Amino acid sequence: MFRKFLCISTLLSVFLLTLSTATFASSEEGGENKTGFIMHHIKDSHEWHFATVGHSHITLPLPVIIYSADRGLEFYSSTDFQDHETHQFGVDHNGYYINEHDKIHAVDESRSFVDLSITKNVAMLIIVFFVILWLMLSAARNYKNNPNGAPKGVASFIEPIVLFVRDDVAKPNIGPKYKKFTPYLLTIFFFIWIGNLLGLVPGAANLTGNIAVTMTLAVFTFIATNLNGNKDYWKHVLATPGVPVPLLFIIVPVEIIGLFTKPFALMVRLFVAITAGHIVILSFIGLIFVFESYAVGVASTLMVIFINLIELLVATIQAYVFTLFSAMYIGQAVSEHSHEH
Amino acid sequence: MLTSLLLSAGFALMGAGIGAGIVAVGAGLGIGRIGGQAMEGIARQPEAAGKIQTAMLIIAALIEVVSLFAVVVCLLIALNENITF
Numbered sequence: 001m002f003r004k005f006l007c008i009s010t011l012l013s014v015f016l017l018t019l020s021t022a023t024f025a026s027s028e029e030g031g032e033n034k035t036g037f038i039m040h041h042i043k044d045s046h047e048w049h050f051a052t053v054g055h056s057h058i059t060l061p062l063p064v065i066i067y068s069a070d071r072g073l074e075f076y077s078s079t080d081f082q083d084h085e086t087h088q089f090g091v092d093h094n095g096y097y098i099n100e101h102d103k104i105h106a107v108d109e110s111r112s113f114v115d116l117s118i119t120k121n122v123a124m125l126i127i128v129f130f131v132i133l134w135l136m137l138s139a140a141r142n143y144k145n146n147p148n149g150a151p152k153g154v155a156s157f158i159e160p161i162v163l164f165v166r167d168d169v170a171k172p173n174i175g176p177k178y179k180k181f182t183p184y185l186l187t188i189f190f191f192i193w194i195g196n197l198l199g200l201v202p203g204a205a206n207l208t209g210n211i212a213v214t215m216t217l218a219v220f221t222f223i224a225t226n227l228n229g230n231k232d233y234w235k236h237v238l239a240t241p242g243v244p245v246p247l248l249f250i251i252v253p254v255e256i257i258g259l260f261t262k263p264f265a266l267m268v269r270l271f272v273a274i275t276a277g278h279i280v281i282l283s284f285i286g287l288i289f290v291f292e293s294y295a296v297g298v299a300s301t302l303m304v305i306f307i308n309l310i311e312l313l314v315a316t317i318q319a320y321v322f323t324l325f326s327a328m329y330i331g332q333a334v335s336e337h338s339h340e341h
Numbered sequence: 342m343l344t345s346l347l348l349s350a351g352f353a354l355m356g357a358g359i360g361a362g363i364v365a366v367g368a369g370l371g372i373g374r375i376g377g378q379a380m381e382g383i384a385r386q387p388e389a390a391g392k393i394q395t396a397m398l399i400i401a402a403l404i405e406v407v408s409l410f411a412v413v414v415c416l417l418i419a420l421n422e423n424i425t426f
Contacts, residue, residue, distance in 0.1 A: 039420060269406045276409040279416065317402040 013305055038282045042206050042275060044121045045102050046078040046089075050203045057087065062123060066096060066104065068113035078117075121213065124205035128195050135190075165189050165323060173327040174334065181330050184224055188217060189323040196274055196315030200308060208318075209275035211267065218263035221326040226259070229333040262329055266322055273318045277311040350424045357418035360411060368408035372401045 040049075048060040064076040080093045089098040095107050104115050118126075135154060142155035151159050170178040170185050195208045207213060235241065237255045240248065284304050288297045379397040383390045418424075 268410065269403075272409040272413055273402070273406045276412055313398075314402060317399060318406075321399065321402060 038279055038286060041282055042209060042278055043102065044119050044205075044210060046081070046098060046117060046119055048120050048123060048205065062120065063118045064098075064104065065116040065118065066113050067116055068111065073116075120205040121207055121210050124195075124198070124207040125213070128191065128198055128207060131198070132190055132194055135194075161189075162186060169320075169324050169327050173324070173331040175331060175336070177334050181224065181228075181327070184220075185323050185327055188220070188326060189319050192217070192270065192322055193316060193319035196319060197312070199274065199278070200311055200315065206275065206278055208270055209278055211271045214267045214271045217270070217322070218267035221266060221329065222260075222263040224326070225329045225333045228330065230336070232335065233333045262325075266325055270318055270322055273314055277307070277314055281307055281311070353418055353421075353424060357415040360418075361415040364408045364411040364415070367411075368405055371404040371408075375400055375404065 046062055046064060048062060050058045050060070052058070061077050061079045064078050064081065066074045066076070068074070074094070076093065076096075078098070081089055081091050081096070081098045083091050089102070090100070091097060092107055095111070096104055096113075097107060099105055104113075104117070106113060135158060138153065139151070139155040139158040142151055142153055146152065150156070165186050166178070166182050169189075170182045174181055192208055195213075198204055199207050199209065237259060238252060240251050240255065243251055281304055284300045284307065288300045375397055379393050382393045
């Protein structure tokens, strides 16, 4: 038992150690600005940079897809926008170029276009999608082939989690109508959890640390809450019962703003927790290159392993907290009981 | 004029650093209090240790995120490429 634990922890440490330091070894090109690589690893980009071995960059160029009214849908590779020797962005190609903030601009300023590129985060989203699809389809197949027995394999991994979300998050917070909302809660729980976990793998993209992704999830919760609000809920927001009329002029705007601050807090909480975790890990590895000493290398790597393990915990907790708060807001919107103030 | 420019860049970075330090104090106070009360609760009633521990971890994550809001602001100041020396 102890031998198995020792084996697994050694493998995990070796895996994190080697992949982390190899992936972040490209900070030498920062020059005086040694912290530039932190932002480079957090941000979205049009190519997927895995590692730099010596002077060769192992990158995966991602497609750039632009839709404009007159030219229609255009497909490029991001290498078309790069200078061929230095691999810096900024080269004009067919009227478009990628500026230093990794955004696509048209050379002709008045040109309007829609950027539909597969950037690093979009590619990561597709990978997370396939992982969740495989998980759920395997579990469903196990239940179909084995209807009366105990679940085996992937299904036995998924089942306690699904039961946990249903019995400890959905049912107590939503009440009798929990069945309608459990699929949504399960979807966001698994999406955020798997997205967080996969984002911690060295070389992966920072999916849930992108504020656009968390904003979309918060908008989904906002729509789910407000489309299902019953009369009690809207009365509470727009004409709070038991409040004297002069105070209503203050309370109703505050309640309406409260409608928006709740999803906003959801969005910022998830974004900040994951991004800050990544920044801490990257800063510790950057310390090695700032000090350029072996002792700091050893100490930093141990800290990085420790913080990576904490981030695993944070990944799960943030998924749980997002789902819990979504369930609470939906529960407030559909709650039937009338209370006297 | 150059010294006043350098001075304001210096002040901005100093503000970022001091801000991050104060944020750490705030997070430490909050989460330390949660931990202390959780220990007390477990000492009073050891059977409830599992539930108390779960609740403690979740609330610690929430408080930590508030401190991370402020850390992100400090990082935005410190890593701003428009500040040059």
